[in-house]
Amino acid sequence: MDRPLVVVCVDGCQFEYITAAVAAGAAPFLGRLLRGAGTSFMADCVMPSFTNPNNLSIVTGVPPALHGICGNYFFDPDSGEEVMMNDPRFLRVGTILAAFSAAGAKVAVITAKDKLRKLLGFGMKGICFSSERADQVTLAENGIDNVLDRVGMPVPSVYSAALSEFVFVAGVKLMERERPDLMYLSTTDYIQHKAALANDFYAMMDRNLARLDELGATIVVTADHGMNAKHGADGEPNVIYLQDTLDDWLGPHQARVILPITDPYVVHHGALGSFALVYLTALGEQHSIAERIAALTGIETVLTRSAAAARFELPSDRIGDLIVVSRLDTVIGTSRDRHDLSGLDVPLRSHGGTSEQKVPLIMNRGVTQPPAAHRWRNFDAFDLGLNLAARSP
Numbered sequence: 001m002d003r004p005l006v007v008v009c010v011d012g013c014q015f016e017y018i019t020a021a022v023a024a025g026a027a028p029f030l031g032r033l034l035r036g037a038g039t040s041f042m043a044d045c046v047m048p049s050f051t052n053p054n055n056l057s058i059v060t061g062v063p064p065a066l067h068g069i070c071g072n073y074f075f076d077p078d079s080g081e082e083v084m085m086n087d088p089r090f091l092r093v094g095t096i097l098a099a100f101s102a103a104g105a106k107v108a109v110i111t112a113k114d115k116l117r118k119l120l121g122f123g124m125k126g127i128c129f130s131s132e133r134a135d136q137v138t139l140a141e142n143g144i145d146n147v148l149d150r151v152g153m154p155v156p157s158v159y160s161a162a163l164s165e166f167v168f169v170a171g172v173k174l175m176e177r178e179r180p181d182l183m184y185l186s187t188t189d190y191i192q193h194k195a196a197l198a199n200d201f202y203a204m205m206d207r208n209l210a211r212l213d214e215l216g217a218t219i220v221v222t223a224d225h226g227m228n229a230k231h232g233a234d235g236e237p238n239v240i241y242l243q244d245t246l247d248d249w250l251g252p253h254q255a256r257v258i259l260p261i262t263d264p265y266v267v268h269h270g271a272l273g274s275f276a277l278v279y280l281t282a283l284g285e286q287h288s289i290a291e292r293i294a295a296l297t298g299i300e301t302v303l304t305r306s307a308a309a310a311r312f313e314l315p316s317d318r319i320g321d322l323i324v325v326s327r328l329d330t331v332i333g334t335s336r337d338r339h340d341l342s343g344l345d346v347p348l349r350s351h352g353g354t355s356e357q358k359v360p361l362i363m364n365r366g367v368t369q370p371p372a373a374h375r376w377r378n379f380d381a382f383d384l385g386l387n388l389a390a391r392s393p
């Protein structure tokens with residue numbers, strides 16, 4: 001490496017949010033990159049288009065079939081329990097960050113939500129902390145201390161734009177003082193769940209990216225997934241309550257619907273996304289059940305376990321007997337009474353489906369070789385910044 005690399009994962013970002021901010025004059029630095037001072041590609045994120053599978057793909061460079069993290073939850077049929085997958089023991093490969101730190105590089109990770117910190121920092125020596133718990137950072141646990149003083153901001157609320165701003169400001173401070181060789185910054189999608197237009201947010205991001213560029217870093221910006229409106233003209237969410245539907249068709253306890261978007265922070269999306277797993281008690285009728293689900297209004301695709309593992313590069317032991325993906329404007333729920341939508345103070349925007357797979361992949365450098373017909377993925381980010389970036393700016 002001849003200069004530091006910063007990879008930024010903007011949670012819930014689509015290309016058009018960036019171009020809208022550029023058009024409004026809110027993001028001049030990104031505007032220069034898009035006009036030819038840098039490189040930009042339309043890339044695909046991994047399925048399901050959720051936060052954890054994609055963050056782990058970006059830091060490992062491989063799809064969930066290899067790294068194992070395919071959502072926040074999976075169902076263990078042997079124990080009959082829903083298992084939360086936020087522990088590093090579920091990770092099946094090492095990360096690029098850990099490999100660099102083992103080779104002697106100075107590595108730093110800053111994530112907005114603490115739920116990702118242990119996964120992203122697994123096996124890594126260096127700096128790793130979340131803005132959510134920035135007041136609890138210790139040298140022993142996080143490789144750094146006094147983060148609040150260094151950043152000059154209070155601990156942000158977990159439901160705020162400041163949670164992501166803290167990530168960027170801390171990243172700039174680290175680049176000024178510690179100058180890590182490799183840095184990974186991961187924001188939260190709180191803002192994009194609320195609105196498509198978020199020019200203030202992109203202006204904040206643009207200022208900090210411009211500063212990292214001034215400091216000489218190669219920067220690659222990508223996203224974990226896009227985001228779409230999932231409601232009708234009346235503002236009410238378009239929800240298929242799949243557990244209720246299956247109970248109705250098959251009787252109770254014949255099918256279990258798991259929503260891998262579910263996590264401890266569900267206020268802004270009500271645990272509703274466009275991707276669901278179905279576990280069946282008896283597999284004999286799985287094809288006919290799949291056909292019935294596929295015929296429901298708002299469903300895009302229903303795949304069996306093996307077909308989904310192949311098409312979406314998923315670990316077959318951690319997905320359901322059926323994988324259900326809903327259309328752009330529709331989400332899938334379990335039972336109506338298990339979703340608390342009282343926290344939705346604006347009409348629902350969410351993700352999880354193939355309709356949220358398109359994400360930007362933008363770098364502040366040219367590339368050494370013209371890209372061939374290549375399906376760019378968000379998990380090409382480190383490869384792009386480390387191996388394909390032109391050496392002189």
Ligand SMILES: [Zn+2]
Pocket residue numbers: 011012050051052189224225
């Ligand atoms: Zn996300």
